[in-house]
Amino acid sequence: MTIKGKAYIAGIYEHPTRHAPDKSTAQLHAEVAKGAIEDAGLSKDDVDGYFCAGDAPGGAWPMVDYLGLNTKKLRHVDSTETGGCSYIIHLGHAAEAIAAGKCSIALITLAGKPRTGVMPPRAAGAEADFESAYGATTHNAYGMCAMRHMHDYGTTSEQLAWIKVAASHHAQYNPHAMLKDVVTVEDVLNSPMISDPLHRMDCCVVSDGGGALIVTTPEIAKSLKKPLVKLIGHGEAMKGPRGGKDLDLTYSAGIWSGPRAFEEAGITPKDIKYASIYDSFTITVLMQLEDLGFCKKGEGGKFVADGNLISGVGKLPFNTDGGGLCSNHPVNRGGMTKIIEAVRQLRGEAHPKVQVKNCDLAIAHGTGGLLGVRHAASTAILERV
């Protein structure tokens, strides 16, 4: 049993807003749902599967009602919550549901407004009394990963900076990007230290916004007018310190989700023409590239240096929309926009200055939670038909 080729991404939509104080979160979900449904050339009444995560106000059933989905038809719901990679996991689960005949047109939505206001806290886990007082935040949790990676492998701040430099080269062509200025390695190193060893420019932006996908059967996708993009491999995994015995912050659960996806797809990292890699921080990208097998563990620093991630310059063009580091990071969750830019690349709809030539195989990979504490990861491999 495999989901290889059983589901196509027929609709994508990224909300152009980066700051939406005048809109409600549910409204943003509706706007991205409408955008993706229209992009696919479908109607909301065609949707028979709905997927959302913790950002959806009230969860799945209030959202299904608010969105006015056709409840006589809707027959599959999934509200898997794994932080920023939820939507990459939803993509895989939608493919599983479609392959099993449980739905045929799945809608996945993400939206929220962390730039406008503070997001509600996550429910406490069993670890709360033993961790919450220590103030783990995204900045310092990823700072701890970077600190140990530098210690074990000699990774440098200059090497991390190259990831931001590459993202900024792409963002200059994205009219919606929050940060459009091209920056240098020196700019990154001279930006204020936020949580050692991460500088401000090692960190992603905080933005309002959202995005949505339509996932469907091969037959329905072929009846629509969009270029065909199919899911050929998917993986998901989780990782934590497990009683304090397994603490190793130099790798992520991507070390498991990646090979699962590549094995299902029947390809290797060398075949990938474009990579969407979650970039909550520069170190996130470096660790993921290693974990996914684009280079050996510990060699991520060398791999990303000297523009290797810049489209048209390096060997592995990444995050050609500018990613979380420069464009947006809707709801502090980067998984959705990673899929959307990968689909744009495969459709040939990326900005001409960053469009990868003959882009037929792409990866969209993300993590959720904190790499420095406990987290999930998900990998999707997409092919242009």
Add this chain to the structure above:
Amino acid sequence: MVDAKKYPAPVTNPETAAFWDAAKQGKFMIKRCTACGEAHYFPRSICPFCYSDKTVWEEASGEGTIYTWSLMRKSPTGPYAIGYVTLKEGPSVQTNFVDCDLEKLKIGQKVKVVFKPTDGAPLPFFTPA
């Protein structure tokens, strides 16, 4: 400075109450499984490694080394250093480093436990040994 910081009181629950009772006596406890012999942290009643329910409380030495750390330069309560300590007994624990120059922390540095008061049970922190 760091001593003036107000820390939240642990909520505690039946599974972990003994840890906090011991903390009030200045003892830093870990759990050990008598079936597989492995120690773990934070404490669970079921061993996360072999799923035996034969876990027992053990007072740890409170000594360990810094696995990693990061100095948060700004926060509403001022700078603080978060990190992990690998205990002599094996498990790694998340903590803050206190009562020291936070800019001079080093991976591999020896540290020891120190308790800080809350409105409830005290919380364990680590400081250079």
